[in-house]
Amino acid sequence: GAVVSQHPSRVICKSGTSVKIECRSLDFQATTMFWYRQFPKQSLMLMATSNEGSKATYEQGVEKDKFLINHASLTLSTLTVTSAHPEDSSFYICSARVQGENYGYTFGSGTRLTVV
C-alpha cells in the first residue's frame, strides 16, 4: 500500500532555532499533502494543505511565516518551524491523499517536536 515516510520521529531544539520535518511518499506520487498538529489527548488540527509546485494553503490562525511548507516535488513535502518557541512543541503529522485508492489518505508516523 501507499506509504508516507516522515522524519525525524523526534527532535529537540533550542528556542530561536529552526527545525525541518520531511515527508516522502515512497511508492506513489503525492500531489497533495496535509500537515496536521496534534496536542496531547486531542484531535488533529489541520495546519495547511500543500500542493506540488504551488504555494501551500494555510488554515485560519496558522502563521505562514512561522510554519514554512515546501512541496517542490511529487514525493517530498517539508514543514519548517522557524524561530521555534516552547509553545510550538507538539506532535506534527503529515498525510497524503492517495488517488486511485478509493479516496484513502495515508499518514506519516509523526514528529514529536520539543522546544527547550
Add this chain to the structure above:
Amino acid sequence: AQSVTQLDSQVPVFEEAPVELRCNYSSSVSVYLFWYVQYPNQGLQLLLKYLSGSTLVKGINGFEAEFNKSQTSFHLRKPSVHISDTAEYFCAVRNLGGSYIPTFGRGTSLIVHP
C-alpha cells in the same frame, strides 16, 4: 460544512469483552466515512472506510463499523478486544465532491484492561 462527534473521550473495557466506539456526523451532503487508529507517538492507520454499498464495513484487526444514514452514525465495533487494541481511535468524514479534506473527531481512547 461537515462535523464529527465522538461522544466518548475514553472507553475502558476488559480483555475479550466486546466494545463499541460511537461516532456521529453532520453534513448537508452525502459523505465518506473513516475510522483510524493511532498508537502512542505514531501516525494514523486506516482501520476501515465506508464509501458506498453495504452499510456494514469490515476492517483490519477484527473491527467493523455500520453506517446508519437515518441516525447519521458510523459506530465502530469489535466483538472481543485484545490488550494490543489499546490506542486512540479517530472517526473522520469527508463530503462527496467539494473539499476533499477530511474532518476528524476528537478521538476516543480505548483502554483494554487484562
